[in-house]
Amino acid sequence: MQNFIFSNPTKIVFGEGQIKELANLVPANARVLVTYGGGSIKKNGVYNQVVQALEGKTWFEFGGIEPNPHYETLMKAVELVKKEKIDFLLPVGGGSVIDGTKLIAAAVDFDGEPWDIMAKNQAFHSALPIGCVLTLPATGTESNGNSVITRASTQEKLAFGSPLVYPRFAILDPTTTYSLPPRQIANGVVDAFVHIMEQYLTYPVDAKVQDRFAEGLLMTLIEEGPRALKEPTNYQVRANVMWAATMALNGLIGVGVPQDWATHMIGHELTAMHGLDHAQTLSVVLPAVMQHQRAKKHGKLVQYGRRVWGLMQSNEEELIDAAIAATRQFFEQMGNPTTLSGYGVGRESIPKLVDMLVKHDLLALGEHGVITPEASREILELAA
Amino acid sequence: MQNFIFSNPTKIVFGEGQIKELANLVPANARVLVTYGGGSIKKNGVYNQVVQALEGKTWFEFGGIEPNPHYETLMKAVELVKKEKIDFLLPVGGGSVIDGTKLIAAAVDFDGEPWDIMAKNQAFHSALPIGCVLTLPATGTESNGNSVITRASTQEKLAFGSPLVYPRFAILDPTTTYSLPPRQIANGVVDAFVHIMEQYLTYPVDAKVQDRFAEGLLMTLIEEGPRALKEPTNYQVRANVMWAATMALNGLIGVGVPQDWATHMIGHELTAMHGLDHAQTLSVVLPAVMQHQRAKKHGKLVQYGRRVWGLMQSNEEELIDAAIAATRQFFEQMGNPTTLSGYGVGRESIPKLVDMLVKHDLLALGEHGVITPEASREILELAA
Numbered sequence: 001m002q003n004f005i006f007s008n009p010t011k012i013v014f015g016e017g018q019i020k021e022l023a024n025l026v027p028a029n030a031r032v033l034v035t036y037g038g039g040s041i042k043k044n045g046v047y048n049q050v051v052q053a054l055e056g057k058t059w060f061e062f063g064g065i066e067p068n069p070h071y072e073t074l075m076k077a078v079e080l081v082k083k084e085k086i087d088f089l090l091p092v093g094g095g096s097v098i099d100g101t102k103l104i105a106a107a108v109d110f111d112g113e114p115w116d117i118m119a120k121n122q123a124f125h126s127a128l129p130i131g132c133v134l135t136l137p138a139t140g141t142e143s144n145g146n147s148v149i150t151r152a153s154t155q156e157k158l159a160f161g162s163p164l165v166y167p168r169f170a171i172l173d174p175t176t177t178y179s180l181p182p183r184q185i186a187n188g189v190v191d192a193f194v195h196i197m198e199q200y201l202t203y204p205v206d207a208k209v210q211d212r213f214a215e216g217l218l219m220t221l222i223e224e225g226p227r228a229l230k231e232p233t234n235y236q237v238r239a240n241v242m243w244a245a246t247m248a249l250n251g252l253i254g255v256g257v258p259q260d261w262a263t264h265m266i267g268h269e270l271t272a273m274h275g276l277d278h279a280q281t282l283s284v285v286l287p288a289v290m291q292h293q294r295a296k297k298h299g300k301l302v303q304y305g306r307r308v309w310g311l312m313q314s315n316e317e318e319l320i321d322a323a324i325a326a327t328r329q330f331f332e333q334m335g336n337p338t339t340l341s342g343y344g345v346g347r348e349s350i351p352k353l354v355d356m357l358v359k360h361d362l363l364a365l366g367e368h369g370v371i372t373p374e375a376s377r378e379i380l381e382l383a384a
Numbered sequence: 385m386q387n388f389i390f391s392n393p394t395k396i397v398f399g400e401g402q403i404k405e406l407a408n409l410v411p412a413n414a415r416v417l418v419t420y421g422g423g424s425i426k427k428n429g430v431y432n433q434v435v436q437a438l439e440g441k442t443w444f445e446f447g448g449i450e451p452n453p454h455y456e457t458l459m460k461a462v463e464l465v466k467k468e469k470i471d472f473l474l475p476v477g478g479g480s481v482i483d484g485t486k487l488i489a490a491a492v493d494f495d496g497e498p499w500d501i502m503a504k505n506q507a508f509h510s511a512l513p514i515g516c517v518l519t520l521p522a523t524g525t526e527s528n529g530n531s532v533i534t535r536a537s538t539q540e541k542l543a544f545g546s547p548l549v550y551p552r553f554a555i556l557d558p559t560t561t562y563s564l565p566p567r568q569i570a571n572g573v574v575d576a577f578v579h580i581m582e583q584y585l586t587y588p589v590d591a592k593v594q595d596r597f598a599e600g601l602l603m604t605l606i607e608e609g610p611r612a613l614k615e616p617t618n619y620q621v622r623a624n625v626m627w628a629a630t631m632a633l634n635g636l637i638g639v640g641v642p643q644d645w646a647t648h649m650i651g652h653e654l655t656a657m658h659g660l661d662h663a664q665t666l667s668v669v670l671p672a673v674m675q676h677q678r679a680k681k682h683g684k685l686v687q688y689g690r691r692v693w694g695l696m697q698s699n700e701e702e703l704i705d706a707a708i709a710a711t712r713q714f715f716e717q718m719g720n721p722t723t724l725s726g727y728g729v730g731r732e733s734i735p736k737l738v739d740m741l742v743k744h745d746l747l748a749l750g751e752h753g754v755i756t757p758e759a760s761r762e763i764l765e766l767a768a
Contacts, residue, residue, distance in 0.1 A: 001398075001620060001624065001627070002399070003398060003400065003401070004396075004399065005395065005396065005397050005398070006395070006396040006398070007393075007395035009391075009393050010391075011389065011390070011391035012388075012389065012390040012639075013389050014385075014388050014389070014390070014639070014640065015385075015386070015387025015388065015640075017387070018387065206620040206623075208604040208607065208608065208624045209600065209601065209604050209624060209631060211600075212596075212597075212600025212601070212604060213596075213597055215596070215600070216595075216597055216599070216600050217593065217596070219596060220592040220593050236385060239385045239590075239640075240385065240590070240591070240592045243385070243640075244592075244593050247593060252636075256398065256399070256623075
């Protein structure tokens with residue numbers, strides 16, 4: 001185990017009916033901005049629950065935050081925050097709404113062009129407090145300090161992170177996910193699954209607790225992901241998926257262990273160039289990374305196959321083959337093809353995707369920093 | 385899964401050499417009281433590391449906090465805090481030192497007799513901030529809001545808990561545990577193990593993440609506990625034990641699930657009456673509780689046997705027998721007898737122990753509240 005620092009200040013308020021707790025969780029005299037996306041919360045009753053819970057408080061609203069939230073949109077929200085002297089932000093929605101609201105929080109008092117927080121890694125020294133209502137289990141943003149923002153005008157998609165933008169609280173009511181389209185549930189399960197794999201499938205450092213936790217989350221998603229599609233109003237299934245997705249990226253399983261993230265980096269280029277959903281890109285890239293890096297990941301691949309999939313092959317290479325096949329099959333069972341061709345992306349795109357990795361200076365990916373652009377090309381060929 | 389609220393604000397600073405981080409973690413202008421126990425930290429170098437890290441800060445010290453920390457001793461520390469206008473508490477040691485310092489923190493501004501915080505469950509509304517250096521993995525107190533205090537004059541041992549006494553930070557350096565006597569390591573592993581069991585071995589509520597996490601921690605302690613005894617300076621082993629013990633009782637695995645704690649309650653009477661170490665009492669009582677409650681705990685006992693011990697019996701009663709036997713054998717392997725007679729306590733003590741449970745109003749223990757004094761008597765008979 002490597003040395004680490006772990007801290008996660010987000011208060012989780014979990015379960016059916018918890019949205020009403022906003023009445024207590026939002027500071028009494030706050031001037032609140034409720035942010036949300038395309039309006040699904042108005043159809044599924046979540047918006048009304050929020051409005052009821054905020055009764056008597058001073059609040060405003062800003063809707064229309066896009067999937068892959070647009071910088072340009074968020075800057076309009078910043079203007080509203082300044083104009084109305086907002087001092088508390090309440091995103092209600094999925095990862096994009098919460099990610100976007102984190103940038104709003106950081107940008108309000110930022111001295112300069114807020115895009116530079118992402119583009120030039122410029123520090124900010126304060127942020128408005130955030131509390132959130134999560135309606136889509138997937139990214140873990142509800143209890144971490146990370147955010148990914150897209151600049152529509154240039155098609156750039158960049159990330160930032162800071163302890164200042166951890167939500168103070170996150171309300172997770174599994175019933176709010178009942179009305180999600182199957183594709184969003186599938187993507188959420190795959191996204192959480194790959195978050196865990198990026199922190200788990202590296203090389204062994206004898207971090208037994210972190211390994212067991214990661215394996216437990218993976219097994220939970222394998223058991224509950226397909227059921228979440230088949231039984232969309234099964235409360236316990238949705239609750240398990242929601243809690244697993246939060247735990248997948250709240251920092252806990254990644255402490256003291258190496259991390260990979262090559263799959264995410266390569267996948268981002270696929271989203272940017274071909275518009276695949278984030279989790280669709282992960283479904284394509286992860287099995288190929290597992291195959292390409294099987295020698296360097298040998299120890300953890302064997303452990304993964306045995307513990308997560310219960311594989312019994314005595315020949316370790318055969319066991320690894322089976323583990324990769326099982327992973328691929330799981331993504332396909334969730335409805336996500338695991339090849340580029342499955343999304344209509346041909347081999348001719350591969351050189352362009354590699355060019356973009358080079359342009360973005362992603363020249364040494366993975367836990368060993370050995371996934372060069374040439375290796376990324378090979379990975380994409382394996383994924384074709 | 386049941387509804388829950390989870391929050392844990394303690395910043396964990398984990399790994400070899402981390403004590404020097406006190407220089408950054410303790411507020412710059414604080415007036416610090418370093419509290420500790422019998423002085424083992426002066427022998428193993430921890431005290432010197434703390435002194436070096438505090439160089440340039442204003443600090444005082446208070447040693448001599450006992451195992452099962454005495455109220456009377458702690459009240460002397462409160463006088464020192466008031467006299468020297470201390471505004472930050474820094475316990476350095478195991479669970480007793482940290483537990484005791486939590487009471488100091490709560491008592492300083494308490495209006496009344498601080499014993500009533502435990503005895504009459506009186507609320508307190510402020511507490512001095514605490515940061516801690518943990519040197520004995522066991523109780524989890526380094527990142528929770530719980531404390532157990534003993535009044536020497538009356539032999540009462542009572543608990544309190546409050547979000548106000550969560551340590552702000554906890555430094556966990558596994559090398560500080562190298563010099564612990566085997567008995568303390570054994571007790572720490574058993575204590576952590578039973579903390580997990582109290583939150584896990586109840587009845588199924590389909591909380592898959594919590595179950596997998598609990599099982600992962602149990603397996604880690606089963607793998608690493610005996611190695612911690614055999615290889616006292618194996619860093620990775622001590623690191624895994626230390627992290628598992630913290631995760632065992634920081635609130636995480638207990639969210640949204642029923643909890644038991646009968647073993648602890650019955651065990652406390654054994655410590656009070658016969659002076660057994662806390663974890664020794666747990667080693668005696670838990671297997672008997674498992675046996676006595678096997679019908680009500682059937683589902684989880686089967687799951688525990690299969691997942692934690694890898695048992696394959698198709699007959700579930702035989703599997704449960706084997707799971708209880710494996711648990712007993714594990715405690716014995718750690719050096720703790722699992723019967724009353726193993727500690728020289730005869731059957732004649734059982735009625736007196738039950739009388740004490742009645743006196744302490746512990747009339748309905750366990751996750752169903754069905755462990756009456758008569759059932760406790762039967763459990764103690766099974767443990768004879």
